[in-house]
Amino acid sequence: MRSKFMALAVAGITAAATAGTALAADEQYVPMLVYKSGAYAPNGIPIAHGWEDYLKMINARDGGVNGVQLTWAECDTAYNNDRGVECYERLKQPTAAGVQPLSTGITYALIERATADQIPIFSSGYGRTSAAYGPVFPYVFSAPLTYWSGADVMIQYIADQEGGSLEGKKIALVYHDSAYGKEPIATLERLAEEEGFSLHLLPVAHPGLEQKATWLQIGRQIRPDWTLMWGWGVMNSTAIKEAAAVGYPMDRFIGIWWSGAEPDVLPAGAQASGYKSLGFHAPGSDYKALQDVLKYVYDGDEGAARLRGWGDVLYNRGIFSMAMQVEAIRTAQGIHGEKTLTGAQVRDGWEALDLNDAKLASLGFEGFTKPVRITCEDHEGGGQAFVQQWDGNQWSIISDWYNPRRDALKEAYKADALAYAAEKGITPRDCS
């Protein structure tokens, strides 16, 4: 029985591997690495829905990108690096427009593979920070912001709240003890030295359900003026509950943009009111692009759309990151004048991507986010972030848009990227 089943499954795999290559002329394929199972599923599902709905909307409203229909295939990584690599290998094709790994760990695992396969990686607001330095990482794009920019914006915001000076203040960082959570440490350490605050690092082991000791330390011993969080999945809601349990003031607790969505605060109930997080795009549904999704994908059925997360923070993130991916394809079509593009051609589109205010407005994202312009050297694109606060019912934006102090950051990207290049024996491209 087993051998028969195995034979069937092997036949299935070969069929799956060959099925995708027989693309019709006017299609562009977008592989999607999602996670709808495992400990991080509550956060992965709305993003995956956002991606899928945006592609459906473009196909229904515009008949595709300049007439080229978008097709896609999903593979469930469960936020697991090994499975992520397997999924990537399963879905990759020469005509893959690009891949969004949706996990910093998977991004790290894929950077070299995707570069060798000439498939762009779009790690929007996550992944390897120094990959924003284009000359060393031609196939990785991290628009609109990196973790280091996020850390910088947080410190700017805190400085504003403290009246300009952070001298002698205590700031704690509660982070997921993985590649993801460790990313901001270098920048925060640099800023601690420059601005004179003390930094306390508190790692939380995957998946983050056990944080009692961490928060007792924060509540009883360290008593930081501000607490920052780099968490994901159940770690976020657990942290908020534990913070409330030790009586830590919620309005002095700021999460990164991956720690500021509905699944993070709703499980904590009323205790979560006042919790803050960064964001690089607006929550809510009063934007033309989202209204178009409602109209073309759900036939105006708002109940059905809400069930899929429509208008929630992470759903909107999925919409926004897929919109950038689609615009990169559109730009690349303009450059190469072909219908179905290869990954290498889409990459050229990424490097010419210019989402200015007018362009954003025409896409239905007026006021949704700030302009992004990617160049050969700058794969981050100069995005901006704001602070949002949960009031018990919804997220609302409570600060101006902050521009990260990029001069210092870009130096740091470059230094880290060049160290990587030296280790790997890569000669950086010339971008001038």
Place this chain on the structure above:
Amino acid sequence: MLYREAGQFKTSYGADQAIFPILQDKLGMIVILALAVVVVPLMASTYMLNSILIPFLVFSMAAIGLNLLTGYCGQLSLGTGGFMACGAFFAYKLTTAFPELHIVLVFLLSGLGTAMVGILFGIPSLRIKGFYLAVATLAAQFFLVWMFNKFDWWTNYSASGVISAPPREVLPGAFITGTEAEPVTKYYFLLGFVAVLALIAKNLVRSRIGRAWMAIRDMDIAAEIIGIRPLWTKLSAFAISSFYIGIAGALWAFVYTGSVEALAFEINRSFQVLFMIIIGGLGSILGSFLGAAFIVLLPILLNAGMLAIDPTISSALVSHIEFMIFGALIVFFLIVEPHGLARLWALAKEKLRLWPFPY
């Protein structure tokens, strides 16, 4: 009918002690190796090589390592993930510090380093046994992963604690790590490496040292009385097992994923390898391969198979069905044959010898 050893006479001790005393087994092994060397690289797609065969070979190595310790010597260990991490990080430090060192030498040296660590954490096995030893090796697991996570010297001060394999070639022009490495090269390298080390393991367990391990496993007091030194026997099992596991960890980081963080070697990895040898068969080299195939390949086959049958099915549903079927199959195989897949294969051979006239 075909599988019958009638007429095969052994006229020397050598023939009697061969790994495959029966001609059919010998031929079967040659056919499998020929398939693996000639046919598989021709037939297999990049996906098949990169995501199925390469991790299968790496895990086979780890399973052989743990099988030597747990299956042959009877020392239950939950430190496999930690020892794999040792191998990976040792290899990374070695090859970045001495780039001119040949990569095979790097792997072997990192295996030796892991063997030292294994001996260190094996010392408690002289006093504690069974489940208590499992808890003691759990300490190794947590301590080692914590250490690689905590001290960024191990990652050459990488901001995120991720190590990534620099390009290295096994023969001039034949890269097995880095972006230029072809999947076929990696596959051949792994196949050769794993085959040689598996052969050594097979011979080890048939030799004096292997018999000493099994004596300790079956009854340590009796073994001690007939003159087997528990100290030396148990620690040698820990050392050799860790050597294999360490190399598997280095191969995992260098040849399979190419970049790895300490989190990849957390406790789940230890369970994964332990389940491999339990399902494959404790005390069997063949079982290590079968178990690795079961644990690594089956989830992927289930997942891809379901999507191939009906591509419109949602990927979330597929993942959940995969968990259910996989779990059910583990229970099924353990009920049908608690001694593992290797035992199933042995039973099948017995049946084949009598076929078609069973008695």
